[in-house]
Amino acid sequence: MKSIALDVMGGDYAPCEVLxxxxxxxxxxxxxxxxxxxxxxxxxxxxxxxxxxxxxIEIVDAPEVVTMKDTIISYLRGxxxxxxxxxxxxxxxxxxxxxxxxxxxxxxMVNAKFILEPLEGIKRPALAVxxxxxxxxxxxxxxxxxxxxxxxxxxxxxxMATIFSEEILGxxxxxxxxxxxxxxxxxxxxxxKEAFKLxxxxxxxxxxxxxxxxxxxxxxxxxVTDGFTGNVALKxxxxxxxxxxxxxxxxLTRNILHKLGLLLLWSGLRKLKKKxxxxxxxGAILLxxxxxxxxxxxxxxxxxxxxxxxxxxxxxxxxVYQKIxxxxxxxxxxx
Amino acid sequence: MKSIALDVMGGDYAPCEVLxxxxxxxxxxxxxxxxxxxxxxxxxxxxxxxxxxxxxIEIVDAPEVVTMKDTIISYLRGxxxxxxxxxxxxxxxxxxxxxxxxxxxxxxMVNAKFILEPLEGIKRPALAVxxxxxxxxxxxxxxxxxxxxxxxxxxxxxxMATIFSEEILGxxxxxxxxxxxxxxxxxxxxxxKEAFKLxxxxxxxxxxxxxxxxxxxxxxxxxVTDGFTGNVALKxxxxxxxxxxxxxxxxLTRNILHKLGLLLLWSGLRKLKKKxxxxxxxGAILLxxxxxxxxxxxxxxxxxxxxxxxxxxxxxxxxVYQKIxxxxxxxxxxx
Numbered sequence: 117m118k119s120i121a122l123d124v125m126g127g128d129y130a131p132c133e134v135l136x137x138x139x140x141x142x143x144x145x146x147x148x149x150x151x152x153x154x155x156x157x158x159x160x161x162x163x164x165x166x167x168x169x170x171x172x173i174e175i176v177d178a179p180e181v182v183t184m185k186d187t188i189i190s191y192l193r194g195x196x197x198x199x200x201x202x203x204x205x206x207x208x209x210x211x212x213x214x215x216x217x218x219x220x221x222x223x224x225m226v227n228a229k230f231i232l233e234p235l236e237g238i239k240r241p242a243l244a245v246x247x248x249x250x251x252x253x254x255x256x257x258x259x260x261x262x263x264x265x266x267x268x269x270x271x272x273x274x275x276m277a278t279i280f281s282e283e284i285l286g287x288x289x290x291x292x293x294x295x296x297x298x299x300x301x302x303x304x305x306x307x308x309k310e311a312f313k314l315x316x317x318x319x320x321x322x323x324x325x326x327x328x329x330x331x332x333x334x335x336x337x338x339x340v341t342d343g344f345t346g347n348v349a350l351k352x353x354x355x356x357x358x359x360x361x362x363x364x365x366x367x368l369t370r371n372i373l374h375k376l377g378l379l380l381l382w383s384g385l386r387k388l389k390k391k392x393x394x395x396x397x398x399g400a401i402l403l404x405x406x407x408x409x410x411x412x413x414x415x416x417x418x419x420x421x422x423x424x425x426x427x428x429x430x431x432x433x434x435x436v437y438q439k440i441x442x443x444x445x446x447x448x449x450x451x
Numbered sequence: 452m453k454s455i456a457l458d459v460m461g462g463d464y465a466p467c468e469v470l471x472x473x474x475x476x477x478x479x480x481x482x483x484x485x486x487x488x489x490x491x492x493x494x495x496x497x498x499x500x501x502x503x504x505x506x507x508i509e510i511v512d513a514p515e516v517v518t519m520k521d522t523i524i525s526y527l528r529g530x531x532x533x534x535x536x537x538x539x540x541x542x543x544x545x546x547x548x549x550x551x552x553x554x555x556x557x558x559x560m561v562n563a564k565f566i567l568e569p570l571e572g573i574k575r576p577a578l579a580v581x582x583x584x585x586x587x588x589x590x591x592x593x594x595x596x597x598x599x600x601x602x603x604x605x606x607x608x609x610x611m612a613t614i615f616s617e618e619i620l621g622x623x624x625x626x627x628x629x630x631x632x633x634x635x636x637x638x639x640x641x642x643x644k645e646a647f648k649l650x651x652x653x654x655x656x657x658x659x660x661x662x663x664x665x666x667x668x669x670x671x672x673x674x675v676t677d678g679f680t681g682n683v684a685l686k687x688x689x690x691x692x693x694x695x696x697x698x699x700x701x702x703l704t705r706n707i708l709h710k711l712g713l714l715l716l717w718s719g720l721r722k723l724k725k726k727x728x729x730x731x732x733x734g735a736i737l738l739x740x741x742x743x744x745x746x747x748x749x750x751x752x753x754x755x756x757x758x759x760x761x762x763x764x765x766x767x768x769x770x771v772y773q774k775i776x777x778x779x780x781x782x783x784x785x786x
Contacts, residue, residue, distance in 0.1 A: 222633070250694070260632055263640035297595055297682040298557070305598035305679045328686030332694055344640045345683055347632040348676075351663030352684045356691040359585070359667055377715030380708045 117148050118432050120425060121203035121212035124153030124161075125181045126219020127421070128414050132161040134218065137421025142169040147429055150212050152176045152203040178202040182223045184414065191223040192230065200224055204231040207407040213432040214408030216399070216424050218416040224409065225261050225402060232405040235437065237444040240269045241404030243343070243411070244277060245350060246285070246397045251334030255281050255290075258343035259350045259400060265342035267310035270294070274320050275447055276403040276440050277338040283434040284427070290337035293326030295345060307342060315340075318447070398427035403440065408432050452483050453767050455760060456538035456547035459488030459496075460516045461554020463750050467496040469553065472756025477504040482764055485547050487511045487538040513537040517558045519749065526558040527565065535559055539566040542742040548767040549743025551734070551759050553751040559744065560596050560737060567740040570772065572779040575604045576739030578678070578746070579612060580685060581620070581732045586669030590616050590625075593678035594685050594735060600677035602645035605629070609655050610782055611738040611775050612673040618769040619762075625672035628661030630680060642677060650675075653782070733762035738775065743767050 122138055124131045131153055138149055151158050155177040178199035182191045191198065200223050206212040208231050217224050225243065234241050244257035255277050262269060274292050281290035294312055296304040304312065304325060315322040323336050328349060331339055341349070399420070402409040408431040412424040431437070457473055459466045466488055473484055486493055490512040513534035517526045526533065535558050541547040543566055552559050560578065569576050577593035592608050593600070609627050616625035629647055631639040639647065639660060650657040658671050663684060666674055676684070734755070737744040743766040747759040766772070 263632060263638075295683060297598060297679055297686075303598075305677075308679075328683040329690035329693065331687065332690050341683075342640075344632055344643075345680055348630060348663040348680055349683050349687045351632075352666065352687045353691060355664035355667050356688060358664065373715045374718075377712040380712030381716065383709075 117146060118214075118429060119148035119150060119212045120428050120432070121150040121152055121176075121206040121215040122425065123199045123203045123215065123217030123219050123224075124151050124158055125178065125199040126217040126224075127412065127416050129417065130218070131157050132164055133417055134421055135161045135167065136165050136418045137416070137425065138173070139165055139167050139169065140418055141422045141425045142172050145426070145429065147172070147425075149173045149425075150176050150203070150206055152178050152199045152206070154179060154181065154199075176202060176206065182220050184220055186220060186223060188222060188226060191220065192226050198223075200227055201231065204228055204407075204409075207409075208232055214410070214428045216410045216412065216421075216428045218399075218412030218414060218421060218424065221260065221400070221411050221414075224411050228402055228405050228407070228409045232407040232409070234404055235406055235441045235444065238276075238404040238440070239272060240265070241402055242269075242273045242276065243346075243400045244280060244403050245400045247332075247350075247353070248397065249332050249334030253285055253397075254331070254334055254337055254339060255285070256295075256331070256339040256341065256346055256350065257403065258341065259346040260343045261402065262343040264344070265307060267307060267314055270307070270311035270340050270342065271314040271318065272404070272444065274315060274318075274322070274338065274340045275443060277340065278320060279439050279443055280401065280403060280436055281337050283436050283439065284430055285337070287337050289321050291321045291323045292338045292340060293323050293336035295328070295331075295339050295341035295349065296325035297327065298325060311340070398423035401427065401431065403437070406437065406441075408437060452481060453549075453764060454483035454485060454547045455763050455767070456485040456487055456511070456541040456550040457760065458534045458538045458550065458552030458554050458559075459486050459493055460513065460534040461552040461559075462747065462756070464752065465553070466492050467499055468752055469756055470496045470502065471500050471753045472751070472760065473508070474500055474502050474504065475753055476757045476760045477507050480761070480764065482507070482760075484508045484760075485511050485538070485541055487513050487534045487541070489514060489516065489534075511537060511541065517555050519555055521555060521558060523557060523561060526555065527561050533558075535562055536566065539563055539742075539744075542744075543567055549745070549763045551745045551747065551756075551763045553734075553747030553749060553756060553759065556595065556735070556746050556749075559746050563737055563740050563742070563744045567742040567744070570739055570741055570776045570779065573611075573739040573775070574607060575600070576737055577604075577608045577611065578735045579615060579738050580735045582667075582685075582688075583732065584667050584669030588620055588732075589666070589669055589672055589674060590620070591630075591666070591674040591676065591681055591685065592738065593676065594681040595678045596737065597678040599679070600642060602642060602649050605642070605646035605675050605677065606649040606653065607739070607779065609650060609653075609657070609673065609675045610778060612675065613655060614774050614778055615736065615738060615771055616672050618771050618774065619765055620672070622672050624656050626656045626658045627673045627675060628658050628671035630663070630666075630674050630676035630684065631660035632662065633660060646675070733758035736762065736766065738772070741772065741776075743772060 242258035579592035
């Protein structure tokens, strides 16, 4: 039976909401969960949520908690007994097959790179996110692991995302777009112009530059970008989706017909908001480290926690990181 | 009477839609327009749209047209008699007080930098856009003039946007945010970390980093970023707004109540789409060159053309570029 180390202390609604997610997952799935967190808190919450699957869990005490306010120095050098570090160590030691956390994204990424280490040949692990498009689902990476990138990093992101897309989304020979500011070859910044050359000269299914206003159309399966641009793009989209309610309220409630229409649409709007919201899609996946690491949105509720655990399970079963490790040895790039 | 050189050939619906915009503007405004374009086409369209204000216009023949497919080499070195170049030369020669084009953004920017030249002391002209927020309007720059920036460029963008925001949006001591990927000082890429220091040590009303998901909340009056990131952010937001109809159609039409609700909301949705769509807001303004240059969205219709001309007029009347020229001499920065 595969096992996942779950950071019970991570997320805005931890630990009880995380444990509800664990319960919901174990209702359907045959996996073992290491519940990593402050033991007393965990036990109290298990009682509260009417937890049943005691045969499928093991509580691992982690006395320290990383919060959203922790700085990189505090969570990397300090807090040696945080739930994030202990969960990662369970993966490192081979006790767990993967880890999931809805906690501080920076803390999970940095500690994962340090504890699990990058795969041999991978210059920079990257954070990938699945997002909804008009045609289905696409992957965008990096969305925040590397604020400054070199062209060869972007090339490796494309290699990793190709395997991820094949294994997790079941796409054959997934197409790749390079996020840029014009469709032509010559447009972009120094980074994308060089990355364009590397991608063009590779065997990857590279389709050229892609601009921000078409990423939701599903024109390509994979969008490659540096972690700074990817993070900004993702958050702008997230902000638009989040503000949809607000925009509707502000714009449409001065007219009685609009009010009635809005009332009728309310449940649909909720659905649309979820559709546009990548955080419902099972979290962000750290690709390129020696192990499976999935990071949920801080505001994850039961369903998002469950989706995150399911993504983690699938990453384990499909042996994605092992396949990335093999493929990266095969591709030769300069730099 | 102030005068504007209007690129009649620029935009997806040029020249007739542009001339309708000119007509609508001259119905209300006391300005002179140089109608720059292929003379015969212009005259034919003037007849078609029932143009009246012949006392307020002068047709300037420009036999060549820059299209969206033209490359930087073709529109910079070639097409010497394009409507864009001739309109800019009218500004350069002092015949027109400013120019407006809904044509190829790259061609307008590059030719403006070459023909009008940057203001003394300005290292890089930048493209600014006014966008709607929950609290009113904010300015974001650079949205595409400079794909690669240095920290001192971002600092100058902040200075230029401060004057723009004061003069055009009537804001006192406008607040400035630096687009980044975390609120903390230490987060960001190399560029933003250095720019953060310059902005912090200045007399500008700098509020720190701002993340992509809150730009629509109107937390700050000005958002400073490099032209690559700014362009991606703007286009992602644009894509979301454009796709709103599509998303609604796809998500909400399976339920009869939703269908009815959508029907009632239809006119409101159109309103919301416009509210979220920066292209309705009078175009992008090229700050930092010796003259007034405003660029409309390619798909500009009558109202957007008119708004663009009104922005151009206001830029002229408020003497924004002259004030930027004065202020930039006062601020001392390294680099």
